[in-house]
Amino acid sequence: MNIKKLLWSHGEQLRQIQPWPYLNDALAKFQADKLLKIQRGLDETEIILLMLCIIGIMHLQHKTIDSVLAWGKRLDSLVEKSSDLSAASQRKHHTTTLGRPTDVLQAG
Template sequence: MDDHYPVRSAFFLLNQVLDAYQKDFGDTWRSANSSQPWPYLKEALEKFQDPAEADKLLKIQRELDETKIILHKTIDSVLDRGEKLDSLVEKSSELSLASKVTFHPTKKTNSCCTLL
């Protein structure tokens, strides 16, 4: 393993491999002529290339970090929408005021004319 592999995950892997070996072979390792092939070791090393597979706590932490990133993006987009809504409300108020200013003189101008 290299320096970037988490120590906690490495020890978890070693403990799991030792427990599996003890379960499969018991105390046969003590005899000097015991050289039985053990496919579990190769499988375990391939499986635990990703530290999150070896350490469930690390996997949960990674998922939390990903969720936090998504949450930050969502908050940023909500804030952007809030700013856009404020801008729309301001423009709506300006349009409403402009229509009121235009409506009163138009009403006075139209009141002098009647259709028969």
């Protein structure tokens, strides 16, 4: 008879006759250790993914803040140019009306 078949068939009988509490405890601990190791790996992966998401969000916020600040600078520049143009227009209007004779002003 093949030794594997012999051990297999008698091994089942031996397991039923003689309990193996140490073997069962070792097997349970080994399985728990494997599950714990897998869980730790999943936890580490989750932490890394969360960190990448946070970094991505911070990058988007930074880009958004930068674009808002740039837009604000452009808006300030436009307001300043508009004020300069308005002041120049008023000066031009003021100098042309002051330099005209009074009879031209009354006719116009």
